[in-house]
Amino acid sequence: MTQIRQTPAALAGSAAVFPPEEFRARAAALQDRIRREGADALLLTGPENVFWTAGRQTAGYFAFQALLMPAEGEPVLLVRQLEETGARADAWFADIRTWQDGTDPAAALAELVRGQGVQRLAVERTGWFVSPDMMARIEAALSGVSLCDGSGWTESLRAVKSPRELAALRLAAGYAEAGMTAAIETCRAGASENDVAAAMMSAAISAGSEAMAMEPLVSSGPRSGIPHATWRRRRLEAGDGVFLELAASHDRYHAALMRSVWIGTPPETAQRMMDTSLRALDAALAAMRPGAPCSAPHEAAQREIDAAGFTAAFRKRAGYSMGAAFAPDWGEGAILSLFTGVDTPLAPGMVFHLPITLRDYGRFTVGVSETVILTETGADPLSSLPRQITLR
Structure with a gap:
């Protein structure tokens, strides 16, 4: 035996x-x-x-x-x-x-x-x-x-991360930035969504990422105007918007990142939406201070969006907590949301992803995000990647 x-x-x-x-x-x-x-x-x-x-x-x-x-x-x-x-x-x-x-x-x-x-x-x-x-x-x-x-x-x-957890999240953010950089560089007329997704995942994993709790989001053209769409072999064409988002992982701790690409010159509405997203993100980050309620960053972003006339294009929370994650979700949105009515005070050591997206549904999405650690003085973004829409 x-x-x-x-x-x-x-x-x-x-x-x-x-x-x-x-x-x-x-x-x-x-x-x-x-x-x-x-x-x-x-x-x-x-x-x-x-x-x-x-x-x-x-x-x-x-x-x-x-x-x-x-x-x-x-x-x-x-x-x-x-x-x-x-x-x-x-x-x-x-x-x-x-x-x-x-x-x-x-x-x-x-x-x-x-x-x-x-x-x-x-x-x-x-x-x-x-x-x-x-x-x-x-x-x-x-x-x-x-x-x-x-x-x-x-x-x-x-909700509040230890120094070891924060160190893992910073590493994960570096992997995500590597993946996003590769994805942006792959975006060009004739490349497929699969090419972009493969480049994104390969670079993030090569940089150090482990299994991701949710697949990256890669979509182009009209499909980019569908929330949470993933790659489906479509080839990028001149005039397409491309929506990119991923979260990479270190020891199960996830950091997410979102960027936008346009093949050619975006239409005026898309550019105005992108400019609004950038202002809204800046406003949200500025509102993140210890002791402020979790609603404050959302309301700061919402004011910028409303003032630009894009209220209907943004009907969601401005952010959610990040940390340890398993499929099917890379975030800790069930723990903390940056949204109206959430009175939980922000505290040093909390970590959030702030995805500010504006959509013309079924036509295109533009947006930008950062994963940030809240410190004694405010929000510390974990990415150094330029936030403006990338023109290819």
């Missing part, structure tokens, strides 16, 4: 993106919240929250995983058996349990929770990766355990 080697002890923590003290500080802050809320433990299922707390990252998060963070002591991670080796390489703690294909992970979770003596369990109700069916199975398996809503407890701690 062939002997299957167990995971080597030397592998433990070898792939962690940060040293254990970074994660222990996060765990301590989260446990303080758990105790203040009167829960015995918090159950995390979102891949970003599991990563932030445990260091665990994998492309296999489509299979159920859960992190049980007790009010006292070290966490316990439950993963699919195939994921155990990777989990041990990532995690800063030793207690990792598994469920086997063909078994019910809800039952394995219930066994873990009951084995830990948890009587009042806080659960993320807003997690993307637990289906209503799975949640119903978990609730049935945990019959007798009091469940409360722990949504947002971890996210509130993720």
